Amino acid sequence: MLDKGVTSQKIRFELVNNVIIIPVEINGLPLKFLLDTGVSKPIVFNFLKASDSLKVLHAEKIKLKGLGDGDYIDALRSSHNTFKIGNAVNTDQTFFAIFDPSVNFAPKLGIAIDGIIGYDLFKDFIVEINYSNRFIRLHKPDKYSYKDCKKCETFNLEFNNNKPYVNAEVLTDGHEISVKMLIDTGSSDAIWLFEDAEKNLTLSKNYFYDFLGSGLSGNVYGKRTKIDALKLKRFMLENPKAAFPDSVTIASVKKFKDRDGTLGGEILKRFNSIIDYTNSKLTLKPNHFFNKKFSYNKSGLQVEHDGVRLVMEIDMSNNVATINQNKATSELEVKSVIANAYKYTIKPSYVIYNIIKDSPADLAGLQKGDIIYRINGNGTQDMTLKNLVGHFYQKEGTKIKLLVDRNGKTMKFEFLLQSPIK
Incomplete structure (x- = not known):
């Protein structure tokens, strides 16, 4: 919550490989967290670095399963913690602490990252994300007023397991296909699509096999290609990169059968957005990244x-x-x-x-x-x-x-x- 009389809080962030890194203080210890709409409870995964000074309160052992080709991992569930982001404070926050040193995204990003935070931040505030100027602003939901914006489009959000989904259209091989996509600020990729022959969500012949990223439970592999376009109402992004992850590595996240894929940071950064969990709304406004061409790593x-x-x-x-x-x-x-x-x-x-x-x-x-x-x-x-x-x-x-x-x-x-x- 914010102090009485304060209606919003601005927080600067680092944009690294299309993902947002914000400062988070846990029980008095300053850390850096990845802002991820695709995660529920906060996770401290670079635990060895902070083990001497991070107070893990009221802990119990659990097992977690996330994205990737691995198995469950051991963790602690800690409750009644104090989280502080800017001047926004939660004095009764639960988080998961992971001991496994292999669960560490810092090498891929090139900077030290201590954890992930998502739903428990978004549920309490209307979150404005300004990719252009690299800040987020947390607004009290009962004090926020939407402004008229002719350049904006507003979408209805649907939720499953506390994760936000939006409807969009993809154009590929002559088909315009309606898809339901997870909004995932924690993914550095552009688009992930799940193959579905009945919906014509199939891979073209023009692709290559690639490492797609790392999740809590290991690595994710799949095929990379490009599609003709992605449509978000009147916004059309041409020839975006798209990846079709291997079905085995995404089995744990495909439990929501209506899900067709993911919109990641390389798409989301092309808009300044307002994410409103309270009213189930997403507002997008194109920014200076919007017309930037999609590019591939050409070295291998x-x-x-x-x-x-x-x-x-x-x-x-x-x-x-x-x-x-x-x-x-x-x-x-x-x-x-x-x-x-x-x-x-x-x-x-x-x-x-x-x-x-x-x-x-x-x-x-x-x-x-x-x-x-x-x-x-x-x-x-x-x-x-x-x-x-x-x-x-x-x-x-x-x-x-x-x-x-x-x-x-x-x-x-x-x-x-x-x-x-x-």
């Missing part, structure tokens, strides 16, 4: 943050320059003492965790586990994961040169970017 490489490494650098701090004036000639004499030494600094390390078969990187000889030191002549130690991966989204035909470490041996590779979808 998927890279993640792999901890840190020590890098030796020149330390210039002891270099000294002196300036003296010659009294006889009035000329300035500059003398410098060069005392370069070396220092070791901690820098991020990036590793290849997946390679698409027969992709440019695969055919060039790169392998899973290779550590990328340099790309096109630039050291990766001073790059973010986003900067590094951005090289793989450049135009087709761009040359990529990589210097990698493979089991202690330095190796060079080069290839040309090639779109996996024509």
Whole structure:
């Protein structure tokens, strides 16, 4: 809840790989959480980092099953906790704490993430998400008034297991198909579709097999393609990326039989939105991302943050320059003492965790586990994961040169970017 007399609260967020990261304080401990409409109770999944200082109150052991190809995982259910987001405070919050260190999305995002929060935030507020300026605003439902907006469209939300669904249309292979889609701010992808021959939701021949992402219960694989268009009332997004996940890995989320897929962050970020659980409404307004073309990783490489490494650098701090004036000639004499030494600094390390078969990187000889030191002549130690991966989204035909470490041996590779979808 917000303090008496306060009707809204603005909170800045980080937009990383199409997902929203917000600051959350749990029992006095500041953490970073992914904002995910597809999750019910908050989850702390990078638990080992916070185990010494996070107070887990009134805990009981449970098992959780989420998206992915794995099994149930052990967790603690903790109740009567204090959650604080900006000045919004809940003093009786339940969350799940996961001990398994493999449940950690930070390597894929390139920044430390401590957990996920969703329904328990959205149910208490009308949540305005401004992707353009990277903030959310929490509004008290009884104090919020909708403004006239000619550029907006409003949709009815349906709920199943506390998760929001919206109706849309997809255009593919000459068919316009009505679909019910989960609104999932926690997915970095554009569209997921579940194959259904009766609805003509079938995969075209133009696709490639790919790693689609990670869930609480493991990895998700499937086929990537593109469809002709996605329609959200009058809003038409042309040639969006679409993925058809393997049926085995999504079995746990397909219990809601009316669900046809997911709208993820790469679609949602193209709108500034108002998500109103109280009145079951979603309002969308196109922003400057709306007309941005959908692009593919054209290398076949998927890279993640792999901890840190020590890098030796020149330390210039002891270099000294002196300036003296010659009294006889009035000329300035500059003398410098060069005392370069070396220092070791901690820098991020990036590793290849997946390679698409027969992709440019695969055919060039790169392998899973290779550590990328340099790309096109630039050291990766001073790059973010986003900067590094951005090289793989450049135009087709761009040359990529990589210097990698493979089991202690330095190796060079080069290839040309090639779109996996024509």
